[in-house]
Structure formats: C-alpha cells, structure tokens
Amino acid sequence: MAGPIEQFEIHPIVPIEIGGMDLSFTNSALWMVLATGAATVFLTVGARRRALVPGRMQLMAEMAYEFIANMIRDNVGDAGRRYFPYIFTLFMFILFGNLLGLIPGSFTYTSHIIVTGALAVTVIVAVTVIGIVKHGAHFFSLFVPSGVPLLMMPLMIPIEIISYLSRPVSLSIRLFANMMAGHTMIKVFAGFVVPLGAVTLGLGGLAPIAMNVALTGFELLVAFLQAYVFTVLTCLYLNDALHLH
C-alpha cells in the first residue's frame, strides 16, 4: 500500500539532461502544463460566445475576472491596474494547481515548497523592483519605522528588514503547508479504509470514506482560499511598494 507521503514524490517522465543538470520533464511539470492548459481552455471557452446574458461558462470566467479586478481595485487602487495580468495569472495558476491536485491520482505541484517558494520570491522581487523604480532611494524609507527614537534605529531597521525578508518565506510556507497537510490527511484516512473494512466485514470502512468525502469538500474550500490568500497578499505587498507609508 502506498504511504501517505508517496503522492508527493517526483518522477521523471521524459528524462532530459543538459550539461550535467537534470532538466527532466517530471510529473510536477506535467501537471503544471495541464493546469495552464485547463485555465486557458476555461477562459477561452468562457470568452468565446461573449453573450450579453452570459451562459454558465461565460459567467464563471467573468466571475474570475471580476474577482481579481475588484481585489486589485480594493487593495491597490487604480495604480495596480497595470499589474492585473500577472496577478490574474498567478491566481489561476495556483487555483488550478490546487483544484487539479484534488483529482485522485494526480499530482499537486503547490504542495512543494520549491514551487510556492519560486512563486513567492518572484512576487517579492517584482514588488521590490517596482517600488525602487517608482520611488528610487525613497523606497528604503519603508524600513524606517516612524515614531521610533533615533537611539533604537540600529535595532529597528534590521528587524524591519528581516520582517520584510520573511514575507516570501511565510507566503510560500502558508500555501505549501496547507496543501501538503490536507493531501496527507486525505491519504491517511484513505489508508484506513481497507484495514478497517477487512476487520469489520466491510462496515468499518465506511467511516473513513465518509470522513474523506468531508475532507475533500474541505480541501476544495482550502484550494480556493489559499489561492485567494496568496493573491490578496501579493496585492497588499504591491500596495505597500506603490504607496509608501
């Protein structure tokens, strides 16, 4: 029987090695491609008819669009409008990764900290560069807390910088930990089904199955919520960089 951790293993599907580096096309990469494809199909089909009274697909695509557009308008303001494509792509990539990962037998790439870490570091580097380009050296006033006596500054500024640097870490850990914990839990309960059923003539197996049904529903919520949290935090960081306070 497969252990609860085995679902996170990465297997190369098409082994590629260039210059001593392992660049294989893995199951993780496969599901990233599938998620990107699914998101593209979802939005393309949704935008195909462009009816005044939207059908189901168009309604969902429009909801996704308006959800992110309003999130950016509420959290960043008009200045954030030009970053809509990136934030929308980020949201769709994480959301589809989370949702496709719930299909039994699939692979959840958002449960790997290297993936979420890469996403978070990209966000933080982009936000920092945007802030520096927009405000120049004034951007670094972000690290000088107001109302602190001058004597405390040598202590407070490093603390603020560490606090700033901890953003990508907490951003990536939050997404990865939620996804990994949820999927491990589902697998642990699924592992109880056969042993319990074998002991109690099949009846005992129903309890973990019921639990798994509930957990899968809960994981759907988590999948959406964590994509939302990641995106909304990106918006807040962007707001910090655009409007220094």
Add this chain to the structure above:
Amino acid sequence: MRYSALTWILAVSMVPALFGAAPLFQGIGMGKDRKPPSLDQLRERLRVAREHQQADRQGKSQMSGSPAGMGGLGWALRIGVEMVSAIAVGVGIGLLIDWWLGTGPWFLVVFFLLGAGAAILNVYRAAMGYGLAVGYRKPGQNGNADSSAGGTTKGSGPAKRSGKRQGKR
C-alpha cells in the same frame, strides 16, 4: 464603489449562491419559458439580497481578528507561520554571514535575536490588524500614503478600505 462591493461579495459567495441562493439567479439566465418578473418583484428581490449582504458584512466585521472562513485553526496556523518564517530568515542570514566571514557563532546569535524580534513584530501586526505593512502605522490611516500616490486621487479610498479589511485576515 457600491457596485464593486456588490460584485465582490457575489464572487465570494459563489459557492453558497450555487446551492442556496438559486432564486437570486432565477430571473437571469434560465427564465426562457416563463414571463419576465415585473420591476416591483425585481426591486423586492434586490432589497432582500441587499439586506442579507448588509447582515453578512456586519457579521464579518464583528469577528475581528480571525480571518474570514478560516476559523481558529487557520488563524493559529497563520500566526505560527509568521513567527517561524521570521526566525528562519534571521537564522539563515546569521549562518550565511558566519560562513562567509568565518566569525564563530556570533552573527548567528545576533541574527537569531533580531529574527525573534521580527517574529514578535510580525505576530503583533497580524494580531492587531495592522496588516502586513512594514512600518508602524496602520495602512491608510495617514495622509502620506495618499499624497505619495501621485495622480491617483481615487487611490485613497481603496487604501483606506484595505486598511479596514486587512484586519480580518
């Protein structure tokens, strides 16, 4: 603004809307075979929906501190992550400088303490609803943020709203 809030809430309430609030959508897409509802009926339906929305929002703003939809466990996880990540960054920087300069454990000790300070600062900000802004002021509370926004006079409104909303997650 009212319109944007409405659509936002609609988007968030997507899931319950699919199951529970089906009457809301009855007149929109599926009413091909029945006659369209009168304006009075629509107005009444809109009023009921708005009241629900208002009640929802009040209910949400009252449970300050805990993020919407996550409950106590999610809140605890968030605080834990904030704490661990700051300490991890501090220790990482300390180890890196020590490895670079070969200066015993001293930078590790210093940066561990600084990281712990940053961790407490993070937790304090998260718990007090200061959001994740670096710096002490509540985002949107001061005039500086708006003036530095340049030509975007509309930016002040969203910034203030975000300040309020940040407290919830």
